[in-house]
Amino acid sequence: MYNNSITAELDIQIFIEVKKMTKVPYEVYTEEVDTLSVLSPDGKIVNKDLLPELSDDQLKEIMYRMVFTRTWDDRAVNLGRQGRLGFYAPVSGQEATMVGSEFALEKDDFVCPGYRDMPQIVWHGLPLYQAFLYSRGHQHGGQIPEGVNVLMPQIIIGAQILHAMGIAMGYKLKKQKQVVITYTGDGGSSEGDFYEGLNYAGVYKLPVIFFVQNNGYAITTPFSKQTAALSIAHKAVAAGIKGVKVDGMDVLAVIKAVRDAAERGRNGEGATLIEAVTYRFRPHSLSDDASKYRTKEEEGEWNEKDPIARLAKYLEQKGLWTEEDTARVKDEAKAKVNEQIKKAEQTEKMTVPGLIDSMFEQTPKHLEEQKADFQ
């Protein structure tokens, strides 16, 4: 009896194994993929072949931008609590994905951000005080200077993915070599616009990079409730484009992934979906309480993977960075933020007549009449 039961269990085991191995020819299979990784959390190179080519100055510049961005985020959260900033989505924890992905592009490439992606458009050329104005609800925040190829942050999750696809088609029709990058999160990858954008980019072979920062939560909803796919990167398969999964706390891996994708785009090889696995150290926004949906243990585990600490260790080992450098950048960043928030606060207020005049190229008669009520 006892022996029989063991045999039966073994039979089941074998049956399961055989079933696993037998692929039905007309069924679709996907497999788990590795995560592209270059730096270990203690700052050691784990994959030399994948290390992107970067000069010492470039490495220091990346470090500078990441420390600057973290300090700006700290200050912005404080400014928000003081009521000096409007809507603000914190970025700490995501410096590798934000700074790294933008750094991998050329200046004339185009950036289509989601609502949290202010660092990318600032590093791409938007003056910081305009970023603050955007948060403060001032139209000048979205008046991107000529020659800076970015859109203002998109509030409707996923809508910017379609704009990126259209801008990329523009480059293709004009036979220009630029690529377009667009950002969304793990939540955004569930939107219809996400699938439509990937699909169009596949059909038309467009030079666009769909960069998903999977920070584990769509406001409060965990990634486990977002998709049953093996990963977000796997969704590229359905659109016939390249999919890549990358360690989003590893800035060198992020740069490697985006550079490869940009090269494919410039070579006419089409679009790439990059999933960067990351974490936001802070809540979704200043009115969100992350302790309601995340544990201290989980937050602690991710703090261990801090992208800034990781790059700092690597650079310290190379003799390129010291703690004093970090302190110096922090001071610089604080001074710059103070100066730029003041500039934002001193910018002349919007007016209703000005708003009316920004609706159409030529203000129609009925709006001219309505303007009179506010003059």
Place this chain on the structure above:
Amino acid sequence: MAQMNMKEAIRDAMRVELSRDPNVVIFGEDVGNVGGVFRVTEGLQKEFGEERVFDTPLAESAIGGLAVGLGIQGFRPIAEIQFVGFIFEALDQIVVQAARMRYRSGGRYHSPIVFRTPFGGGVKAAELHTDALEGFITQTPGIKVVVPSNPYDAKGLMIAAIRDNDPVFFMEHLNLYHAFRAEVPEGEYTVELGKANVVREGTDVTIIAYGLMVHTATKAADELEKNGIKAEIIDLRTIAPIDIDTVLASVKKTNRAIVVQEAQKSAGVAAEVIAQINERAILHLEAPVLRVAPPDTVYPFAQIEDTWLPTPARIVETVNKVLNF
């Protein structure tokens, strides 16, 4: 001058602009190879190539987003939404993205897009192919809405819409595509957006309409004339913005007016026209301005379409109400 139906006139407008401006591109579901399900763009891909006139995958939100992206790149996209009921899939891109682009960017970017879509009742089409959904769009700041009623206007309005640097929602009535032919000049000309047209002069009552309802109103006016009532008919042509000056000039002459619309009665274009008449000309009125419009139900299945839509008889009846007030 050539004789064209409205479909041919719209096609001719697009051909003129494709020839004139290399930034004009046309895309949508089935618009390339066969020229769309109504063949409005027939032959244009063959003439201008697949980079200028092309088919898209079946996804309306992406059609809208593609238009917005190409607009940022300096193109003048003409994006076709195959049937009006499918605009719901693209509504974010039309009313949130395209219509707000100029405002959100403080003028840095704009959306010089024409969204074309067939609509309109009386053809016994499938559900959501024929609804008059213009109210959704006319409530949206930042976009113009055009509804031509004849081939001449359709061509001139389409050329004006393509050249406009702001988004235009261009609604083509299914029942007018092949309804009749009229003289249409060759080459380029524009009909100014935002300008109504007095299509029939009269002294006793003003009937304000647009799209197919201009023709329904004309039939009613013929009936009224048999009884010696001279109705003036105004074709709005553009329903956002509304050319209220032309309406007021007529109302001040006739002192009585009704508005006819194919969309359900409440919160529509007719309500807006009446509100503006009240604001500006109430002392000129001898009677309240009434509406002829379908009831506030969903658009009916084909069986009762003809009785649900405004008819000449109901227009005559309503005119008699304002005359006998």
